[in-house]
Amino acid sequence: MNSIISCWTRSLLAAAVAIPLIIPVAAEAADTSPPADSVSVALNRIPAFPGAEGGGMYTTGGRGGTVYEVTNLDDSGPGSLRDAVSAGNRTIIFRVSGNIHLLSPLKIKGSNLTIAGQTAPGDGIAVLDYDTTIDSDNVIIRYMRFRLGDAHPTESDAFGLRKHKNIMIDHCSFSNSVDEVLSPYQNENLTVQWSIASESMLMSHHSKGRHGYGGIWGGRNVTFHHNLIAHNASRNPRFASDAGDTVDFRNNIIYNWQFMATYGGENIAANMVGNYYKYGPDTARSVRGMIRDTPSATSQWYIDGNHVDGYPDMTADNWLAMPDAPAAARLSEPVAMPYPIADESAEQAYTSVLAEAGATRPKRDSIDARLMNEVSQRSGRMLNSPVEAGGYPELLSIPAPEDRDHDGMPDTWEIQHGLNPVDASDSLLIGADGYTHLENYLNELAASGTSVNPAVNILTPEPNQLIQADQPFTVTADAYNPDSRIVSVDFYSGDKQLGRDTTAPYEYRWHNVPEGTHYITARATDDTGTATSSSTIILHAVGPDTEEPWTTVDIGKVGVHGTATAAADHMTIRGSGRYGEGDSLSTSQRRDDFSLTYQQLNGDFEMISRIDNQSRIDNNAQAGMMIRSSLEPDAQMAALTQSTVKYGQAGRFIHRLHPGDKAIDKQTEDFLAPGYMKLVRTGDTVYAFLSQYGKEWIQAGSVQLPGMPDTVYAGFAADAAAIDNDIHNYNTAQFSDISIRRLEHMPSVPDNVYGTAVNKGIQIRWAPSAEADMYTVERALIENGRYTVMADKVKQTEYTDQTAAVGQLYYYRVTAVNTSSSSLPSVPVSAAIASDEPITAYWALDDFEQDKAGSPPSGYTLEPAHPGTDEYHVLIGNLLNSSGNTTAPGRQGLILSDAGKETTRITKRFKEQTGTVILDTYIQLSETASYDRMLQLLNTPGGYAAVAINAGPEGFSYYASSKEVRPLGDQIPQPGQWYHIFVTADIASQTTDIYINNQLVAKKAPFMNKVSTIATFTAQTPEQDQGNLSLDNLSIHSLVKP
Incomplete structure (x- = not known):
């Protein structure tokens, strides 16, 4: 039980007087402002304490106020730090040492x-x-x-x-x-x-x-x-x-x-x-x-x-x-x-x-x-x-000195200074230096000496040392302190203690080191209880090298030798360095420094794999597949990778046209791991495709590499986004579902595809493909969405879509076919039948019914990144049954799970729009909680919101400005209930109309922020409360002037 002693002196500059002892019922009852007749010591320009300097030097803090004793390490409650800082006019004294693990800010x-x-x-x-x-x-x-x-x-x-x-x-x-x-x-x-x-x-x-x-x-x-x-x-x-x-x-x-x-x-x-x-x-x-x-x-x-x-x-x-x-x-x-x-x-x-x-x-x-x-x-x-x-060290506590009057000064100190250890009022009396006795005690503690920390360094392993996994390894360290005796050295991998040694030479024999990257530290403690942690030394335990037909080679200058390990159903690739397009701090973009696990392949072929995961090292660290003309650092190459990038994850198609050229990088936003990738080589052209689930493929890019030899080096690579400094990170990536297929007599990809509106619909035309007998034409409402076959066995190099609706933007792609195989699809082209009304263009159209339950959604960035944690994750799942829906959502939907006090979020990026953007979706809340900025339309990820909708115990609301929140109707969102949200955001007028369950609840409401474009949608769970958010039948489209 903490003791709180509340007393204010009428005049801190007066001679010592008796001050009555006041014990309030609870800390919250303490006054939060000084009495009107108190005199601040700061009037005499007394610094906050000896050694206080600068702009805040005359801060008085809790001078003359109560004493609050922190007696426990709890997050809240009596005697906690949170309770201590909840009110003012206090000096907070600690009767305990240790780590306070907060449960909220x-x-x-x-x-x-x-x-x-x-x-x-x-x-x-x-x-x-x-x-x-x-x-x-x-x-x-x-x-x-x-x-x-x-x-x-x-x-x-x-x-x-x-x-x-x-x-x-x-x-x-x-x-x-x-x-x-x-x-x-x-x-x-x-x-x-x-x-x-x-x-x-x-x-x-x-x-x-x-x-x-x-x-x-x-x-x-x-x-x-x-x-x-x-x-x-x-x-x-x-x-x-x-x-x-x-x-x-x-x-x-x-x-x-x-x-x-x-x-x-x-x-x-x-x-x-x-x-x-x-x-x-x-x-x-x-x-x-x-x-x-x-x-x-x-x-x-x-x-x-x-x-x-x-x-x-x-x-x-x-x-x-x-x-x-x-x-x-x-x-x-x-x-x-x-x-x-x-x-x-x-x-x-x-x-x-x-x-x-x-x-x-x-x-x-x-x-x-x-x-x-x-x-x-x-x-x-x-x-x-x-x-x-090494994580956070345990901070040990010892018994606090006896303080019978709970005035913040130990009894022994009071006796030494002629004070009464059972009279709390003397803590506020002023000494000759102008400070209260309590302040003088605190200042003496601050001026007292402290133990010298020992020194400790890891001797083995060496930085970025590679060892064989599942074998023993000895970690050694050197520790000393000239002022005291070392009593123990504790060895850690990450924040997990491996062992302890109490005598020099200090070492730990680690048996069966598991495969992976290990962060090794040592913590030395001397006989005063003072400790020092060593700098981290990184150790990599790797599995056995791959065997034929795979070979791993370092290309250029790498900080850590690349390795690859093959298992029955997957391959693990490890590498440092950087390849492809860099940034202003990277090494030359005209050469690559990395490790490649490759086969030599000739002729035309197709490589497919699923990237299961990779290390989260730095923005632009990447892992994927590559085709190179040679093993020289500046060789022609084309690579398809998955990467963490600013504001999310992406697929990247990287190529170098000629030896020594700068690499060129093209991103496909919101491609996640796990996800599928495909590289196809036909002649001197390389095509790249991505698919979240291995079914619907989108073209990530293509490049013609002039003079590429018939025999090339094709395989897998992971880099660590190295920059020009002295740090060498190591990326580990896992691939599965690996297949390499030779292509015989495959038709070339249809080229020069374009679409125009004609009297009877939309006409698609293309150039003839080599070795093609016929063609297949597909259509979609979203460029990287699901395509439907509109016509197959088309003999000519044109097709007219007579089912196209007026005012709707469509995407078309063409595949060439012969008796042996089919080509890759062409790059999608868009076309629409114009009218006097704006054209509708879709950027999201997801009912989630065709996706696998338990998988991440395709085309979204997830926070936290997939797979997330037990508390926070985003997955496609079965929707909860509910009543009262205007239109019942489907069997599956998108579930943002949040079982804690942080936020789970999805982000969808699309092309910048300057007209009208329309959001249409169904949402369901799992809890009665404050879902701040539950749905947003923004100019960029992490940028300015035009529309931000909230839901909470008091109802739905929206931000009319960054500082003003207005209600949306009178409905109180109920857990388990589905709500239809429909939003139109007109960029020209900077206003929005918002409907909930088909009822107009805001008409021409002002944007939260003025924006010139809208290009991002987000949905998120509560920031401080737990609560899931489910979405279904999510569509985003814009109205574009013809």
């Missing part, structure tokens, strides 16, 4: 609050699993850890605050975000000092795929000094662009960015002084000497004294360390700050930050100790998950 609601993490008895406090935000003013947070992690599929920051004032964050550790690690901006009078913002997860749950960003920092009179920003791809930080912002960014270490260190701040005035920029293994070579992007001419910057490690010219003149800074952005004198800090040189700050930054009291944990070693040694790497670095 944590919001700090109380103003005038101090969170004193240094009081935790033992190893300290870490807040895990959900994001934390400050939604209050006048807050001090010291010696706390906030690590989001990936236990739940969220797109959150680890920690954030916006539009607040008087905030002091000191000696805190933030890490493992999905979006940004730490994002304080649009605030006033704020300091973040001596803290760590690290290891945003590169590929986690973000809809954009790769993210991994440090933070957005900004505000008025804000200071960021003596912080470590490490292992984040970009935004280290990104400065906010609000006009009027004044930012002092000083004496920080920025380490191991990937493609951008610092950028932004388009309209602000800022100092970037005395910072230490040190590239790391992930940093692309092209940006190692660049400390920021080109400043905007509408901003003002004083940039001086920054050390650019390894680049003496940029260190001597910082303006050389950014591209073409305009004269208007350059200041010759620093931006004047109200509370300037006592700064030091970048080189001095480097030493200071490594020694003191982060939650170092009561002790630095093994994660932060590892980070400091990695900065010092230029080692480490970015993470996709905290599991890759």
Whole structure:
């Protein structure tokens, strides 16, 4: 049971007086604002604590307020951290150490609050699993850890605050975000000092795929000094662009960015002084000497004294360390700050930050100790998950010191300082230095010494070492601490402990190492209980090599040797490097560096396989099939792959026309794994086809490769989207249903296909195909949808569709046929019989009846990616029976399952539309919950919504703007009930009509956001509540002017 002591002094500057003891019934009863007659110590300009500097230095926090004791690690309830921050005017003291596993986001609601993490008895406090935000003013947070992690599929920051004032964050550790690690901006009078913002997860749950960003920092009179920003791809930080912002960014270490260190701040005035920029293994070579992007001419910057490690010219003149800074952005004198800090040189700050930054009291944990070693040694790497670095250490608790009056000060300390250990009122008395006795105790804890962390390094395996699976392997490590004795070294694969050794030399004999990629770490603990984790060493345990007719070869320069293992029903391919079209940070696009598992084939042939899965390493990592003219790095080639791309997954057709040319890449959106792919070689032409289920094939592309030899190298490849840095990732992909078929006398694909409207319908014409006896013509309403045979055994090279409806856009494709085989279908062409009315063009038309139950839908991006988790997934399934349908939906539908507090989402992309877009679907909710933005029409994935429809206990509603929600009729959605949703979105007028069960519930309602195009549909489950969402008979079409 926690004790809460509430008492306010009438005058904190008066002589010591007796203060009555008040114990409120519950924490919620505590007042949230200071009494009108209280006197703030801040009037005397007392800093928040000795060493508080910068914009937030005079934050008073919980000074003079109650004491709240956190006595447990529960998510909520009395004595929990969540309860502690629910009200203000408090100093929060910890009577326990350990990891707090949140069950939902944590919001700090109380103003005038101090969170004193240094009081935790033992190893300290870490807040895990959900994001934390400050939604209050006048807050001090010291010696706390906030690590989001990936236990739940969220797109959150680890920690954030916006539009607040008087905030002091000191000696805190933030890490493992999905979006940004730490994002304080649009605030006033704020300091973040001596803290760590690290290891945003590169590929986690973000809809954009790769993210991994440090933070957005900004505000008025804000200071960021003596912080470590490490292992984040970009935004280290990104400065906010609000006009009027004044930012002092000083004496920080920025380490191991990937493609951008610092950028932004388009309209602000800022100092970037005395910072230490040190590239790391992930940093692309092209940006190692660049400390920021080109400043905007509408901003003002004083940039001086920054050390650019390894680049003496940029260190001597910082303006050389950014591209073409305009004269208007350059200041010759620093931006004047109200509370300037006592700064030091970048080189001095480097030493200071490594020694003191982060939650170092009561002790630095093994994660932060590892980070400091990695900065010092230029080692480490970015993470996709905290599991890759050994997971989160257990933070041990010891008995809290006795505090009989529960005033936050231990009895022994009170006695030593002449105070009464059974009189809580003396905690608020003012000492000679202007601080209360409670503050002086907290400040002494912060100033006390702490144990030196040990050092530990993995000796074996070597980085990216390949070993034979199911065989033994010995992991070894070196550990030492000059100030204490090592008592144990624990070995981990991911976050699973393998074993422990208590005597040097430290080793673990791992028997029967399972096949796969293993993230190996060691954690050394000394006799003070202080621990350090090693950097991760990646070990790959692979199966036996494939046998004839397959051969695996490394082409170009690869970081890890490629391997392939064949089983009875599948083949596993592993590879590093990159092939095909790259990005601005990749190696040359005129050559490939990867591994190929191939056969030599001659003549015409067809290869088909199903890609079952591949590693989620980075955006554009890919796996698939390839045909090459040679094994040279710059050879002609054509490849068909499945890849994670920004905002989803895609099929990619990549080709190089001539040796040494740049590769060309064409994407087919929303192609998922598992899915089928087909490559066909006829003469010097290669055709590529995709099919989600191996039935309906769509052409992903074709290319003529001039002079391609008769004998080619055909097979499988997986790359790891390598960029030009020192990191070598390893992609593992599995293929099944592999078949290779020789093609004899196959007709050529019909070419020059086109369609025109004629008097009796739509006429399709094409050029004659070699070796064709006749042709088959097919039609569909969607380009990549299901095609229906309209005519077969067509002898001529034309066909007229007399069943085409006026005003409907159709897609046609033609296949050539002879007695031996048939050709591949032609590229679809569209045609319509025009009228005075707009033409209808479909982009989705799914009843899900012909799809296999338990499979993912074709043509959609899923979040989380298939197969998802037990709690969150998207599958085609049998629909629940329900009553009251205007038109009963079919037997099967699309089910978005959500059994937790995160979101399951589908996204459908289509061509940009500028006319009218119509959404027509049936939906069913499983729970009475708040389905915010349940259905949306947007301009782009993750972009601006034109229409956003909600459902919840209060009824259906829509967003009339980003800040205004209006009701849609008076129906209250009932679980299990089906509802017919019909939406017309008119881009020209920026308005929408919405119908529910054929009743008009919104007429010419304004768009949520102004958009010039609509090209995306999303459906999603609740963000904070659990609840499934089922859809059926889903169609999206547009009305196009003829």
